[in-house]
Amino acid sequence: MIRIGAMVSGGGTNLQAVLDAVDAGKIDGKVVTVVSSKEGAYALERAAKHNIPGTVIRKKDYTNGGFEKALIDHFKAMNVDLIILAGYMTILGEEFINAFENKIMNIHPALIPSFCGEGFYGLRVHQAALEKGVKITGATVHFVSPVTDAGPIILQKAVEVMDDDTPEILQKRVMEQAEWVIYPQAVSLFAQGKLQVQGNKVRRL
Ligand code: GRF
Numbered sequence: 429m430i431r432i433g434a435m436v437s438g439g440g441t442n443l444q445a446v447l448d449a450v451d452a453g454k455i456d457g458k459v460v461t462v463v464s465s466k467e468g469a470y471a472l473e474r475a476a477k478h479n480i481p482g483t484v485i486r487k488k489d490y491t492n493g494g495f496e497k498a499l500i501d502h503f504k505a506m507n508v509d510l511i512i513l514a515g516y517m518t519i520l521g522e523e524f525i526n527a528f529e530n531k532i533m534n535i536h537p538a539l540i541p542s543f544c545g546e547g548f549y550g551l552r553v554h555q556a557a558l559e560k561g562v563k564i565t566g567a568t569v570h571f572v573s574p575v576t577d578a579g580p581i582i583l584q585k586a587v588e589v590m591d592d593d594t595p596e597i598l599q600k601r602v603m604e605q606a607e608w609v610i611y612p613q614a615v616s617l618f619a620q621g622k623l624q625v626q627g628n629k630v631r632r633l
Pocket residue numbers: 437438439440441442443514515516535536537550607
């Protein structure tokens with residue numbers, strides 16, 4: 429059974445999807461710590477409802493450096509095997525990412541390499557997809573590398589775009605049809621030792 433740490437900043441619906449999959453016995457693991465980049469994130473309440481300890485670690489409290497070390501120390505102390513970013517809005521640096529190489533996952537609400545990279549977060553991703561007029565978008569789970577949204581891709585799922593979509597409507601459909609489906613699946617595959625990273629690609633064993 430793997431020990432999972434989660435990093436959040438907001439509502440935490442992806443965290444909820446993983447917690448539900450754990451409860452349903454679909455993931456051979458458990459979430460042991462939830463770290464939020466800000467106080468009051470609803471994701472912390474979701475954690476509390478599952479008796480999972482929540483911790484707030486804010487970059488702005490580390491004006492003289494040490495933010496990433498604090499995160500590393502926390503997750504090492506919690507002995508985690510995997511860290512999932514679930515709507516985490518602070519950019520992480522190489523120190524942290526290299527400390528957990530191929531052990532940090534993220535979910536992005538588009539089919540990478542479309543509509544990704546710096547500045548593509550939240551509703552902006554869906555706004556960009558609608559502006560381009562794509563007919564298919566989706567979600568991507570990937571391992572986190574030092575370049576934003578460029579790490580090895582684990583799973584992707586396509587979602588149809590409708591003519592009258594607004595960014596909000598499209599965001600909701602992508603979450604329901606793709607994000608909440610493939611994030612728990614990716615965590616489950618990791619827990620079963622079925623993901624092998626070769627260079628910038630992931631093989632499913
Ligand atoms: C999701 O759209 C996810 O793809 C992105 O941030 C959003 C987080 O939503 N990385 P939530 O906090 O999981 O509800």
